[in-house]
Amino acid sequence: MRSALHAEWTKLRTAPGTFALLVAVVVATIGVSAAASACDGPGCGADLPRLSLTGVQLGQAVVAILAVLVMGNEHSTGMVRVTLTALPRRARVLAAKAAVTAGAVAAASVVAVAGAVVVSRTLLPAHTFVLRPAAGSVLYLVLVGLLSLGVTTAVRSPAAAIGVVLGLLYALPIVTTVVTDPEWQDRLRRFGPATAGLAVQATTGEPVIGPWKGLGVLALWALGTLLVGGVLFARRDA
Template sequence: MTMVPVLLSEWTKVKTVRSTFITLIAAFVVTVGLGALISFFTNNNFKNLNASERANFDPTSLSFSGVFLGQLAIIVFAVLVVGNEYSTGMIRATLAAVPQRATLLLAKAVTVLALVAPVALVTAFVSFFLGQALLGSHEAHLGDPGVLRAVFGMAIYMTLIALFSLGVGFMLRKPVLSLGLLMPFFFLISPILSAVPKVKNIAHYFPDQAGSRLAAVHESTTISYGPLAGFFICLVWVVAALGIGLVLLKRRDA
């Protein structure tokens, strides 16, 4: 089977599921809203920051603070793209219609990419402009060095997280199991390990830590690499997740 009919089929399945648009809208609202709140309160309390905090202040990255929770909706969306079919048993019909497992995985990945990338791009720009407006005199401008790259980096990170979550969805198949792994990983394991001296250097290579470099303008005082390396680290996680997902798809669902 050629790619076009498979893509059309995947698009039809995704757009007819209500959770698709609910989760993507939630990702936008939470990311923009939380980033705006943090920017507002930071501006009001800027005088209380110490000298070190002011020296490392990154207004661009600050406006993207909401992605910490906003990515939750992106993860849920990507997991459900795969998990819904396994939960309902529809996956049997899908695999019968598309015997080429690589074609199926690629079609789902392209569908997720086509839906998440535009939402991520709009979310990144709206978060930036609203956040900077609320930062008042402490704002950054789109033409400042590194700022435009960071805005696009934020969108790229959200998109890569969606593809990574899709790969995990293929690996584990069940939505509850996939979310039960991804949620603790991003919201507990990564933040905790990054704060533990003996293992924090390892945690710095987790996808969310690498993604933080994509959306930052200033150099980090704790993470040794820059945005380009952060992109490739995230990309390696995505390729690994999708690659393992494809291997398991071929072995278990052959």
């Protein structure tokens, strides 16, 4: 496993665009959070800790693209054949990719979330730091990365994987808002990866699902896609 981790880390840190994408996660998260915290409308003070982390909703798109490219680039270039020749155990390869992806996303997410909190506290003096939304947002972004990796492993195509993941993160919540049946709307909010996962940021009101339960739903999505992707990865030709 050590050799697999070393190989995947080497590929990730030397791949063109990796550093730029990690920086983009930080910039996007802090920038959008700062813009949201600078608002002066009547709804700005409803949930300040959550408002200060608004940028996570944009940062997740960059995380998804980064994670998709971890597996997608190898399939699009044919380098996956070289990888599997050197490391024939496919489950170990996927596990190493997941670990490296999670580590890189976690590092960028910690900086991004911390920066968003600091900037928001500067712009909103009434803002009180709450650990759970901040820590939960870091975990949320890591799980989005693993979900994206699992989807890419299953579908192979980077373009298709990005479409699927962004659809789950952005299109599904929009569809949920236009569903007229209250029962189905509630179900979609509880089991949608984005709406459930982002419940960890809420500190006021009555979210449709508990903060950690919502993050658990996203974790199940990530685990499910990795398992499906792992099975297909093991059974299909490279």
